[in-house]
Amino acid sequence: MMEIESPFKEIVDEIQELGGDAIKYCYQCGKCDTVCPWNKVTNFSMRKLIRESTFGITEIELEETWRCTTCGKCVDNCPREVRQIDDVVALRRMATGYGVSNELLKPVRSATASLSAEGNPFVQDRDKRADWAKEPGVQLFTEEMDILYFPGCLPSYDIRLKQLALATATILNKAGVNFGILGVEENCCGESIRKVGNEDLFKRLAKDNIKTFIEKGVKRILVNSPHCYHTFKNEYPEFNVHFEIVHITQYLCELIKEGRLEISKEFAKKVTYHDPCYLGRHNNIYDEPRELLKEIPGLELIEMLETRENSLCCGMGGGRIWIDTDMEERFSNIRIEEAVSLGAEILVTACPYCIVGLEESRLGLGYEDVIQVKDITEILQEVI
16 A cells, blocks of 8 residues: 655654544545535535645644534545545544644533533533423333433423424323433433544543443433434444444334324425435435325425435534534525425424524524424324
């Protein structure tokens, strides 16, 4: 294998050791730039970032290092199998190791401190994590239960996203599912903090969760968030553990097929579905959400132009959930505009992060009376 010749070889070696080994395969075709959603709203060159990394001349403190949402489009389309996400995360790990700090990363520092102290990124008390569960009477998980429901941070704390957790609990109760939650013992899965480069904190959160899962006798874990799904399914096995991970769309299809959940009402609306990056491109779950929507009488499903493996990122992945993005640079604006142009009354998705981005754009663009943004569980709750 050809060695990279660079006057900054030590830096190149460090990037590769931190997970960016695939930079050496890049031959500068520019395909990553053509598919990157950033280039729909501003000028950004993933190719330039990777090229600079290849020769060890990247400036890790610049905003460009923190733009990538890890949507996966570049990885899927790269003819040389350069894993750009790994390369970007390696740069961010380097930045974290060197204590790089700027105004852009101020919210990340706050999230980091809160994750360390309270197990969530929102500077909220750990004791309040399960407050949402009091109304539907959700119990704490015990070993004889079939399912551990892991709502995650946003549905546990965010006022809007708590509706996802409540809808999920309502559906599970209706289907007679024997499930419980961890309550105050639940920690953030660690996905986003890993993507911004804090590997040590990710490992701490992961090990705490794994320890709890094992002690509680957890075997099957149900999640709303594709980010939790991806991390539990694809990254926690790095610690030599394997749990069965099920996304809510998969589980709802299972309940309907088994006859445990019956759709009894019509939903006469025009609906378009947004594929979350971490559910679709990263984990190939495209069919189940659509199967659920097609089961609902009266619902008209309209597909957007960029859908399934070509779905446009909402902009909230890769730690961008914590970083403020100028209104004119939000990918979610494009998504809302397209949904409106199709005549959709509801833009439905299956990811808390996506709902955050899409709701902000819906309100920011003044479409609050034109279109609604809903999670798929919120629609299912209405028709059972």
